[in-house]
Amino acid sequence: MTSDLNQRAFDRTSNEELHWNLPAETAMPSGKAVEILEFLRWYARERLDSRRMDERRSIDLGVVPEFADAGLLGLQVPRRYQGQELSYRDTFRIMEQLAAIDCNLFVMTAVQNAVGIPPIMQHASDRVKADVLPLLAQGKSLTTSAASEPGMGSNLRAMTTCATRNRDGSYTINGTKRWISLGAASHYLNVFTRLCDEHGEQLGYAGFVVDTTTPGFTAGPELLTLGLKAVPQNILTFKDMRVPADWMLGAEGEGITAANAAFMLARLVLAAGSVGAMKRSLEVAARYATRRTVATGLLVDNGRTQQVLTEAVAATQAVETLLDHLTFQLDMGEQPPELLYFVAKIIASEEMFTVVDRSLQMLGARGFLDTNIVGPFFRDYRLFRIFEGATEAITVYVGKMIHRNPAGFGEIVHAFPASRQVTDLVDEAASFTALRAVTEQEQHILYNVLGDLLCWSVMAALTSSTATRSEMHAYTAQWCEHKLRQRLTEARRDVGLELPSVSTLLSHIAGYEETIGDVDQRRPDEEHCVDPLLMR
Template sequence: MSDFDLFRINEDHEALREAVREVAEAQIAPHAAAVDEEARFPVEALKALTATDFHAPHIAEEYDGVGADALATCIVIEEVARVCASSSLIPAVNKLGTMPLILAASDEIKQKYLPPVARGEAMFSYGLSEAGAGSDTAGMTCKAVEQPDGSFVLNGQKSWITNAGESEYYTVMAVTDPEGERGRNVSAFVVEKSDEGFTFGALEKKLGIKGSPTRELHFDNCRIPGDRMVGGRGEGLKIALRTLDHTRVTIGAQAVGIAQGALDAALAYVKERQQFGKKIAEFQGVQFMLADMGMKLEAARQMVYVAAAKSERGDADLPFFGAAAKCFASDVAMEVTTDAVQLFGGYGYTKDFPVERMMRDAKITQIYEGTNQVQRIVMARQLLRG
């Protein structure tokens, strides 16, 4: 039964994992602590990921990409997050920003904006949340008013935008029909960094993922050509939520990677650290902690991979599985990283070891792309619909 492939990653995906891990350990991991300490964008990671086509692997070959499937993209993100969560947001956010185009844009828009990202010439961010419209996305106030020439003038702001300022392009959701039905009055647009009237707020000072800039997007009479609308008028929120069904899976992958990095560090430490005349790995209490960490991590990984397969196929139950993968994996990441710090004892509380950074980085996975409370609402709705 050696050829029984059910529930086994194929050779191509395993080879990909090895390739990404080699790049991550050699070219990204050495800079991870400095990226966090200095709160600077991981330029070394961007260079390494771009050189190996791991920066936006999901983009199809027809748009100059490598055409990696959803599982392969998750493996890339997981392996990068294992050493540096901030760096893993390069491929993760490139997928988040471009997914609305992949799902709903005209071929003209795809041909214009996807190839530069695939070639590593630009990054793509996603503008949905606002200060007063986080979980309640339909409550956004950013507006795009149509002009006689068919263009739209954008006014308002977006909050907590990942890689803002570094990305060249932004998918932005804005209200185009203020008197229309709530949730069906939003349209999506591509905004370019160079557009007049488009500026960025100050860098947010964050608990974790400090190497990935988080800033507000400000629009002051920013004129957008009408042909940059993604999908139809009034379809923006639907496109945004469909996007999140797919990209929540990548956040699950990021969470799995962070947790794996913390478990790896903890395992190495307990095999070396001695107390009471023996290595602490020999104590049953420590072994039980490690067993729970490994068990929950593997369960999270399997859930993420199943959700990735459903994303690739476009299965009808993706909304449930995407939410479940993100929710479960991020909760596991928070637990595993916290336990890793505990296993390190006082050393774990210092910046001399990576586990405190991993614990701080893990927290955001429970929050962005929909809090885990929102994920549970999504799951419950899907279950009740039958």
């Protein structure tokens, strides 16, 4: 393991220029966090073979016990439940490091710590917490949350899985969940359902921790994903599965609140992971650019290369600055505005994917190889724009919330002491909240515009307030301001946009058949079932 990591690796945080007005003791990682970070770098160097995991579509056998031993599977669980009780800062730092190493390991650890454990920590009964949390925190059991279904992903309220209250107070769950990461590997998982009383009367939504050894639970097929191949997603079915009353998360009707516990923290963890993925891609891109000679000389000395790298570094720094801000608030016991969780998720995942793509492009043909980290990052991290709320769905949600409460725009953005010119741009962005759409489609576009404007107003105001910290911070602020200006130009265009009707669009697309046909492969596929003559 590296011995000097403690001294060297945290120059960033010990540098007053860079971090967000943190008291020194909050800025430095705790001893346990340093230990975990050292472990991860050692693990990456000595043990890990990401490509092998990818090809085998499974996590290496040693990962779970070694991660458990290092404390990685219960990062924020209180010590009384055998967890590490780390701060948000330490947790996000560890997740950033992990994402820089491998997306599969990042997602496995994120699902356990940010998707599976929080609903239990925040909403389970004391008895369930006492029974379950020590097992999870010590990595003796994995956990996850099951919300998505075949018929719904973005729209949680459209779920059909149903829990019915029985006369004895227990509940019976019926339904199917899909896409559930670690769904077949978890001993305990959180499942979110509609709720009915014993007469079939709708009572809203509910969440339950369930023991997956209970009769009625079946872990179904693994989905063959494009990337993130070592972390399985499964279809889960619940057929007359009985759950004791005190395994409910919170009270009857509080299912959406409990589900939010699974998804809000996860959005920030994904932002931390995005920072790790951006930094690692840029390290490799910079390595190549300083070694490769092209027609103009050394690649890194080319003006266009310099511009691409600078923009990518600015994007990374902008996301990091937002995350630092939110982390600081959380560690101080404050609750950041809910919409900032969405802003962080949207900006981080979108900018991360651009940075990974540009890094890959900078590597030329080598970017298309499967043998360095950037190509697999491109495939694996694509997911971040989809799960924990797909970008479009949550941008529209943010816009809708702001349209309902226009004062919220200023309250969120003016919390950052921005320059006069950025404040003027933000005020112009906020003025879009006064617009009213005529048709439903215009309203969707308006909400998207507002969500997007809020995102870039936050980024421009925030980075403007940190612009004097260094030359790079000044550039980052300028870059975010430019992005906001661009978004305003697009917004002016979008709100008045006249689009062809849906039927015109669809009939145009249907016309493609004339030139390319419309052919699906009839795959012979593989036989996976046991032959009936051999079956019991």
